[in-house]
Amino acid sequence: MASMEAPVGAWSRVAQALSHPIRVVVASFLAAILGGTALLMIPLAAASGESTDPVTALFTATSAVCVTGLVLVDTGTYWSGFGQGVILVLIQMGGLGIMTLASVLAVLIGRRIGVRASLLSGAEARRGSGVAMNAREVVVGVVRTSLLFEAAVALILIVRFLITYDEAPGRALYLGVFHAVSAFNNAGFGLYADSLERFALDPVISLTIAGAIICGGLGFPVLWELRRLWRRPREWSLHTRMTVAATAALLGVSTVVITFAEWGNDATMGTFSGPGKLLAGFFHAVNTRTAGFNSVPIGEMRSESLLASDVFMFIGAGSAGTAGGIKVTTFVLMGYIMWAELRGERQVIASRRTVPADVQRQALTVAFFGVTAIAVSTWLLLSTSAFSLDVVLFEVVSAFGTVGLSTGITASLPTHGQLLLTVLMFVGRLGPLTVGASLALRTRPRRFEFPEERTIVG
Amino acid sequence: MASMEAPVGAWSRVAQALSHPIRVVVASFLAAILGGTALLMIPLAAASGESTDPVTALFTATSAVCVTGLVLVDTGTYWSGFGQGVILVLIQMGGLGIMTLASVLAVLIGRRIGVRASLLSGAEARRGSGVAMNAREVVVGVVRTSLLFEAAVALILIVRFLITYDEAPGRALYLGVFHAVSAFNNAGFGLYADSLERFALDPVISLTIAGAIICGGLGFPVLWELRRLWRRPREWSLHTRMTVAATAALLGVSTVVITFAEWGNDATMGTFSGPGKLLAGFFHAVNTRTAGFNSVPIGEMRSESLLASDVFMFIGAGSAGTAGGIKVTTFVLMGYIMWAELRGERQVIASRRTVPADVQRQALTVAFFGVTAIAVSTWLLLSTSAFSLDVVLFEVVSAFGTVGLSTGITASLPTHGQLLLTVLMFVGRLGPLTVGASLALRTRPRRFEFPEERTIVG
Ligand SMILES: [K+]
Ligand SMILES: [K+]
Numbered sequence: 001m002a003s004m005e006a007p008v009g010a011w012s013r014v015a016q017a018l019s020h021p022i023r024v025v026v027a028s029f030l031a032a033i034l035g036g037t038a039l040l041m042i043p044l045a046a047a048s049g050e051s052t053d054p055v056t057a058l059f060t061a062t063s064a065v066c067v068t069g070l071v072l073v074d075t076g077t078y079w080s081g082f083g084q085g086v087i088l089v090l091i092q093m094g095g096l097g098i099m100t101l102a103s104v105l106a107v108l109i110g111r112r113i114g115v116r117a118s119l120l121s122g123a124e125a126r127r128g129s130g131v132a133m134n135a136r137e138v139v140v141g142v143v144r145t146s147l148l149f150e151a152a153v154a155l156i157l158i159v160r161f162l163i164t165y166d167e168a169p170g171r172a173l174y175l176g177v178f179h180a181v182s183a184f185n186n187a188g189f190g191l192y193a194d195s196l197e198r199f200a201l202d203p204v205i206s207l208t209i210a211g212a213i214i215c216g217g218l219g220f221p222v223l224w225e226l227r228r229l230w231r232r233p234r235e236w237s238l239h240t241r242m243t244v245a246a247t248a249a250l251l252g253v254s255t256v257v258i259t260f261a262e263w264g265n266d267a268t269m270g271t272f273s274g275p276g277k278l279l280a281g282f283f284h285a286v287n288t289r290t291a292g293f294n295s296v297p298i299g300e301m302r303s304e305s306l307l308a309s310d311v312f313m314f315i316g317a318g319s320a321g322t323a324g325g326i327k328v329t330t331f332v333l334m335g336y337i338m339w340a341e342l343r344g345e346r347q348v349i350a351s352r353r354t355v356p357a358d359v360q361r362q363a364l365t366v367a368f369f370g371v372t373a374i375a376v377s378t379w380l381l382l383s384t385s386a387f388s389l390d391v392v393l394f395e396v397v398s399a400f401g402t403v404g405l406s407t408g409i410t411a412s413l414p415t416h417g418q419l420l421l422t423v424l425m426f427v428g429r430l431g432p433l434t435v436g437a438s439l440a441l442r443t444r445p446r447r448f449e450f451p452e453e454r455t456i457v458g
Numbered sequence: 459m460a461s462m463e464a465p466v467g468a469w470s471r472v473a474q475a476l477s478h479p480i481r482v483v484v485a486s487f488l489a490a491i492l493g494g495t496a497l498l499m500i501p502l503a504a505a506s507g508e509s510t511d512p513v514t515a516l517f518t519a520t521s522a523v524c525v526t527g528l529v530l531v532d533t534g535t536y537w538s539g540f541g542q543g544v545i546l547v548l549i550q551m552g553g554l555g556i557m558t559l560a561s562v563l564a565v566l567i568g569r570r571i572g573v574r575a576s577l578l579s580g581a582e583a584r585r586g587s588g589v590a591m592n593a594r595e596v597v598v599g600v601v602r603t604s605l606l607f608e609a610a611v612a613l614i615l616i617v618r619f620l621i622t623y624d625e626a627p628g629r630a631l632y633l634g635v636f637h638a639v640s641a642f643n644n645a646g647f648g649l650y651a652d653s654l655e656r657f658a659l660d661p662v663i664s665l666t667i668a669g670a671i672i673c674g675g676l677g678f679p680v681l682w683e684l685r686r687l688w689r690r691p692r693e694w695s696l697h698t699r700m701t702v703a704a705t706a707a708l709l710g711v712s713t714v715v716i717t718f719a720e721w722g723n724d725a726t727m728g729t730f731s732g733p734g735k736l737l738a739g740f741f742h743a744v745n746t747r748t749a750g751f752n753s754v755p756i757g758e759m760r761s762e763s764l765l766a767s768d769v770f771m772f773i774g775a776g777s778a779g780t781a782g783g784i785k786v787t788t789f790v791l792m793g794y795i796m797w798a799e800l801r802g803e804r805q806v807i808a809s810r811r812t813v814p815a816d817v818q819r820q821a822l823t824v825a826f827f828g829v830t831a832i833a834v835s836t837w838l839l840l841s842t843s844a845f846s847l848d849v850v851l852f853e854v855v856s857a858f859g860t861v862g863l864s865t866g867i868t869a870s871l872p873t874h875g876q877l878l879l880t881v882l883m884f885v886g887r888l889g890p891l892t893v894g895a896s897l898a899l900r901t902r903p904r905r906f907e908f909p910e911e912r913t914i915v916g
Contacts (some may be wrong), residue, residue, distance in 0.1 A: 364826065
């Protein structure tokens with residue numbers, strides 16, 4: 001803390017602090033949000049040159065740090081270049097922060113519990129050969145991987161903006177970098193008032209951004225393992241197999257469901273060609289995995305599309321990545337647990353591996369924590385506003401899952417409703433991670449045990 | 459099966475069959491439903507003297523056997539006296555059936571796992587003194603207790619109908635018995651087209667019916683233990699303590715929430731006096747615990763009341779009683795599990811007792827099974843009808859929780875929507891019970907074990 005002369009000592013201290021990690025995580029996110037709020041309130045940050053009100057600044061800073069993407073004011077026109085820069089930095093800090101912390105936690109959890117098949121296969125492989133991956137290496141790896149992906153995505157976007165859309169070089173560079181960072185970090189902030197609706201039928205922009213979102217959403221443990229074991233899927237860890245398979249399956253299902261439901265809706269994709277509909281459906285499906293861009297107007301979608309999106313937004317994408325939601329592994333584990341329960345199996349077997357009892361409990365707790373937060377918030381927002389259940393539920397799930405999609409009611413909500421969403425973005429960003437980590441890092445042994453007693457269930 | 463000369467042998471054979479109980483339960487419920495459907499299709503069953511269409515008959519029979527109370531046609535005017543009698547018998551069969559099976563299962567589970575603190579405290583106490591309560595005694599006890607409660611409630615109602623409402627003796631008897639059976643069994647079927655709206659401000663009828671609903675909803679294990687240990691709450695089992703405390707707390711919270719939300723709504727209780735509002739709020743709160751009568755028009759309630767009701771309907775009341783939903787013990791256990799998880803406790807301690815790991819998993823599985831069934835059904839119904847999310851969700855939760863409250867859309871749904879609700883009533887009635895029982899009664903030991911492997915959660 002005091003000096004940088006002993007980096008290894010400093011990192012081990014950081015690692016030590018992380019053994020009570022929840023306070024550190026919460027404190028650093030709060031600090032980033034409050035700093036961002038202050039910066040966004042400077043008159044220079046708004047295009048008008050006037051100071052922004054505290055609620056709007058707090059909401060925007062929280063949305064950026066929690067890589068959500070819900071906004072009260074249009075990012076591209078309300079904020080000045082400086083304001084947009086602040087938002088971009090907050091997104092990058094929030095994205096790197098959550099990824100780093102989650103990855104370090106994963107390493108610590110792996111060590112603490114002493115499992116052989118570590119969560120971080122990279123670390124595992126090196127530990128197997130006598131070299132442990134420490135917290136510092138994890139952080140450096142996360143930063144390097146992020147910048148690499150963002151640079152590649154930005155490059156494609158810049159070229160496209162330059163050539164196809166005749167943007168000036170400086171503008172093309174700015175648009176490319178902003179959307180690349182926003183996409184890889186699953187932030188959903190854009191510089192266009194219509195998000196990406198104008199590019200609904202541009203496969204280069206749609207698919208590049210979708211690719212960045214999917215990669216960021218897989219999470220670093222998976223990205224690193226895929227790089228190392230790309231050609232040897234048999235050696236993938238359970239975590240990687242689950243994440244990849246569930247991501248593919250969920251993307252397939254959600255593309256079909258959304259495209260099918262909106263096929264004849266002229267207000268969204270009804271006027272598109274067949275392939276255009278599929279592209280727009282796929283893009284929406286990818287973005288419900290908590291990225292938050294939209295290429296068709298969300299407010300015009302049918303109720304059943306909104307509800308289906310609610311489910312996909314709630315699930316989110318991979319752990320220790322940039323996505324929100326309860327995470328695909330949590331969702332898949334719940335499926336395995338229910339299946340075992342229905343068959344009357346004592347153990348939960350996933351792909352020839354036994355899932356430990358505490359991991360099962362973690363998964364179910366994370367999921368129920370989410371359902372509870374969403375139910376309570378939806379009720380509060382319904383009670384204090386005049387909007388109907390479908391749009392309110394969508395807004396709440398979007399905030400909790402740090403998705404950022406909206407039917408357009410965000411700015412029309414009463415102030416306390418906007419503050420509720422602010423809290424929910426924060427809870428949604430940190431809740432599943434900390435709930436998931438607290439069990440694994442618990443430090444409260446009981447001195448004595450109470451006798452067991454059963455209750456009837458169901 | 460073949461002869462009745464050896465009742466003990468017959469009962470032990472029943473108990474043996476129940477060791478694979480799910481098939482027996484499902485088959486007997488299906489048989490009752492199909493028999494009821496056939497009877498209701500007889501021209502004699504309808505007041506018009508014409509044969510009823512199969513969908514309406516199936517829906518009504520399922521609703522009665524599953525003690526739900528959702529209807530496509532008005533019970534009091536559409537059906538003849540014979541039809542109403544069939545419905546009453548189906549309710550009584552369904553109510554007794556589910557209570558008996560659940561109680562027998564509880565005994566079997568207690569034996570199989572060999573817990574000391576049995577689920578059935580009555581059985582436990584007698585086993586402690588060397589006398590085991592067998593399946594037959596459980597069945598006899600359930601029938602006797604049911605008839606006792608129903609007779610007491612019917613008596614009060616009959617007197618009230620006779621004296622205050624000047625009904626003829628025969629009619630008062632019929633109204634009293636029908637509503638007493640319907641209330642104690644949490645069935646929600648009534649003989650008035652407006653359910654019990656005309657009695658909204660009659661405390662005798664409202665509170666008598668509310669009392670019957672609450673007692674039926676506590677479940678037999680709790681009722682029996684309360685009778686035995688009424689004055690010694692310190693000796694109550696964990697199951698009874700949890701059920702009684704959670705029932706009181708949930709009733710209090712739901713009364714406050716509903717009364718508060720509807721206080722100024724002139725279409726429901728806004729025109730009532732203060733005590734009248736409280737009475738109507740309490741009555742609705744009691745009926746969301748899966749009874750299904752209403753004294754204010756549900757279709758006029760505010761969105762936030764509907765959503766709050768959804769939550770209370772989903773939770774339901776006690777296990778091994780007449781209520782539906784995931785049950786209060788399941789809900790309370792989830793709270794304890796989440797609390798332990800957030801504190802990083804390895805064990806879940808509820809009121810100085812350790813909750814076994816498999817009971818935790820059961821609770822979380824039952825809850826998630828419910829959430830999944832509701833989400834999928836809501837999506838299907840939204841996709842195939844023109845109603846909005848709030849009324850569709852309410853209808854689906856009401857069917858799944860076998861509540862029977864409705865905003866009034868049941869009869870207007872397309873036929874496949876009505877069939878979906880039929881399936882959902884069946885699944886909601888038997889699902890939580892069988893999911894909860896399957897783990898406890900599992901019979902699939904693994905020959906070999908797979909190695910453990912962790913995944914990241916959240
Ligand atoms: K987002
Ligand atoms: K009912």
